[in-house]
Amino acid sequence: MTAFVLDFDGTLVDSVYAHVAAWHGALRECGLDLAMWRIHRKIGMSGSLLMRALETELDRKLDDDLADRLKKLHGRRFAELRSSIQPFPGAQDFLNDLRNAGVRYAIATSGNLQDLQPLMDLLEIGDVPIVSQKDVPAPKPDPALFLEAAKRLGHSPGEIVVVGDSVWDMLAARRAHALGVGLLTGGYAEDELTRAGAYRVYADPAQLRRHLHEVGVQIDRKE
């Protein structure tokens, strides 16, 4: 029996570009310049790994004080942009289809639940496990987040389909021995997701929903 572990940020709601802008603004406010495309390719990494990635890109150390300041500034700027963020087409229908078919799912996010709650309220997610970075010892692309979500669903990792929008999701899914399914919603190219291990790549939740049979889930359509 297949169960789903769903990334949230950038997979169910259109938040990646707001995160890019928020990090770019936070960095600039600290006197640090980093090109938008380089920030974009890091989104989906969890906080502490993102800091290491930024250090590499900026070729300088970010001490704890500066890292904390960046995270705070990012949070504030992201909150300002939040009102423009919408769920992706098909996101709610996809969740409903899983629920109606009795397919269990969990949400697994590297984001901050406090930042994300207003966005989660845009969808009826249902009474499902929600696992966040603080529940596990190591950030994506470490498999810990997805393994914990699988455990809470009572499934072995091999029974899990991980749906995500970033290469970090696909790498973590592969390391968890789960099946990674990529969405183009994060602005990565199909080839990038495939090379990171995606079993299939769909445009968005609407397209994934119409192709659930390709990942082994049978949905009886009443429409």
Added chain:
Amino acid sequence: MTAFVLDFDGTLVDSVYAHVAAWHGALRECGLDLAMWRIHRKIGMSGSLLMRALETELDRKLDDDLADRLKKLHGRRFAELRSSIQPFPGAQDFLNDLRNAGVRYAIATSGNLQDLQPLMDLLEIGDVPIVSQKDVPAPKPDPALFLEAAKRLGHSPGEIVVVGDSVWDMLAARRAHALGVGLLTGGYAEDELTRAGAYRVYADPAQLRRHLHEVGVQIDRKE
């Protein structure tokens, strides 16, 4: 003798993500929702073709009044974001290298020169031909823009290296029988640019500058 035709927006200055946000906001202000990643993949198309692309994505007709309103709203929002836009690392050095080596270049942009002037002022572009959409009959990926730039440089298209950041640049370069060189600065993946015809793909102007010999230009480094 090789000469260069350089895209500006997203290739020399970090403006693509600001355009994505500006179009997204403009569409929302008109009651139209389109995911950021879908808008992102259209940036670099010129105005009229972009409108057709948006029609396809939105699956509805945008009449002239609405198209005009969208363009105005985009222009206003883009102007608000302009102060956060910087040249890419190496952009000025790249232009200086070409100039010092006696390699001629032109700027060819699908953007609006009025919107772009404040960004052009961030760089010393020099006294070179600047060709914009209004100078040619058809928008990128039609080759007209690059062909006109080649003509103004007094070069045949086959002698031209087009540097751009979008698949539309690479497609137009190919149709112009010029050599397309892609930069990752627009947020496209290497594979997307290569499949669109890029002869080589570099991260940004700084990396291109260090590899100019790969496109047949010899720069004597004094450093």
